[in-house]
Amino acid sequence: MYEHLETADNTENLKRVVVEPVSRVEGHGKVTLLLDEDNKVKQARLHIVEFRGFERFIQGRPYWELPVLVQRLCGICPVSHHLAAAKAIDQLVGIDPVNLPIAADKLRRLLHFGQVLQSHALHFFHLSSPDLLFGFESEISKRSIIAVIESYPDLAVQGVMLRKYGQEVIRMVSGKRIHGTGAIPGGMNKSLTKEERDYLRKDIEQIISWGVASVALIKKVHCSNLPYYDDFATIRSNYLGLTKPDGALELYHGGIRAKNAQGETIMDHVDYCKYNDFIHEEVRSWTYMKFPYLLSMGQEDGWYRVGPLARVNNCDYIDTPLAELERVDFKAHSNEVMVHSTLAFHWARLIELLHCAESIKTLLNDPDILSQDLVAKGEKRYEGVGVIEAPRGTLFHHYQVDENDIVTKANLIVSTTSNNMAMNESVRQVAAEYLSGQELTEPLLNNLEVAIRAYDPCLSCATHAMGKMPLQLELINADGQLIDKLVKGSNGHINRIANA
């Protein structure tokens, strides 16, 4: 729709505007705009400028380290990486999801619901609520959680407490709020004690009621300015995510479902272990983040969105009653089968938050989470694929190991990566529809960040370059004069720049 703004035909004499860093998102990214003399936008890009390299340096490590090692990708959603890796290494010890002990399955789900709850609360209250409560172009002093605490103290406290509760669920199951252990090959290393379960139980009703209030708030914000919210940064896209076998919303384990912009099924209940048969990734030179697409639809049309909007759009129903009521309302507000509004990500996210709170309650009332039957083991395999719905969307972990249990190959498709094209499209939409031709001011540029923020991107998770990492080394003397310059290209060749 706005692809023509990815690369300007002629960049000469164009003015460059940079938003760097993009704030209130996880990780580091920047937006660049190229404008002509009339401030018309000719090019708009979201660049991911950091590099991680996990896929490379986990090679050579024993596979049982993976859940603990790769969770260090992220401080916000480490549990998702921990569990995606755990699902993959279950297969390396011969355990498919159906063979995982029931207690381990439920404890992992509890852990994951805690994770999604805290991540969604963090994103909505700490990162996005200033935009939604004070306006996208509000003065800079209003654009932080501090301003929310001052103007809406009760709401801010709810946000903090919701997040804290999710973190406490994580701590009870995995030993630490951030970067615990928990999942081991074929199961879990502990169950909950009665004391731990009761500690979590005592607050769950309050958490559910705050979840209900959160959805009511975002619904009010969204619907009070419906045309704007339904248009801003909105793009029509395909959607991809896991669902249960009966089509219900699923965050931990299910088959892959993809629908197109009209709500027609592209694929359904597909075994995610075969993801490589239908998802490929494209590399572009100006960003470290890859561009995944559905192979059957090609690079041009095959990109898709993941995350709360995709999941709530894709599923047939939600299996917890309060969240299901909200889902029905959410779908009814749109005239289309699929809700394409990018700002509706927030609404869908809070419906999921409520679903997580309800699901945590169900699990805390389930005696299986106290069981000591926690680990199963089967025949060794050499390849494992783990896929999970992380807070930000479908997360793929794929590993191969050798006969000595050492990782030989790894591929991670991180949720935010799948939203790369969509985020760029939303940035281009906002640039074209809301900024182009205007004198750009700092508050106006926040519109670009609002568009990106709706996706709740985790840029630090999502940056995985293909090939060799390009590098530029400059030696500059005390007078600022360039003495020497070495440039390593993405093919790995190193060149010295003459006359440097």
Next chain:
Amino acid sequence: MAKTITIDGVNIPYEEGQTIIEAATTAGIYIPHLCHHPEFTPHGSCKLCTVKVNGRNCSACTFPAMEGQEVINNAKDLNDDRQKITQMLFVEGNHFCPSCEKTGNCQLQAVAYHLNMLDDHFPLFYQHREMDASHADILIDHNRCIFCTLCVRASHAHDGKDVFAISGRGINKHLIVNSESGLLKDTNMAATDKAAHICPTGAILIKHTAYQVPIGERLYDHQQIDQVSLNTELVDHDK
């Protein structure tokens, strides 16, 4: 009347033939150490147990207790030196505690906490060291070896196998195994050997046991190394 030495001004008894660290442990005084183990011949290589005996630096694990010794152990200058030694052990190898399966059960990590080591201080060497995962049950991660020789001594004295040795000198020093291929799988080592369980870091590990002990139940989760060491080593002394 019992023979005595003083440690940090406190009179403690010793038996003839005891080293300073043995006398200290018996008396409930912790002297930081890594290469010392009460079951095996002292080695005196890690230097963490350096104390001042009548004003002179000595390794407490090798120096015999003798009448009239005034030993300084818990002093700032000694602990500062111990911290530096520990930092050097960290930068010489590749120790990534956050993902290491030994974390929480690791003597090197615990002694670093005990000495209040907050950073590496020295530049990391980033040495390229290989793993030996060839054995079905035992893993050697050379990145974490601090050359304490406990595995060498345990394999020799306890297991009667001589699986391990240290080869090379200085910065080229490395742990080798007793097989023509140089791989652990071609030695007679077994997972039940003492040498497989004695490593104070995560260099020698039993495969397929990682992270089975939950956070909160690991060796050093609730006690510092001084308490753990005194408790376990007193038991070893009594054997």
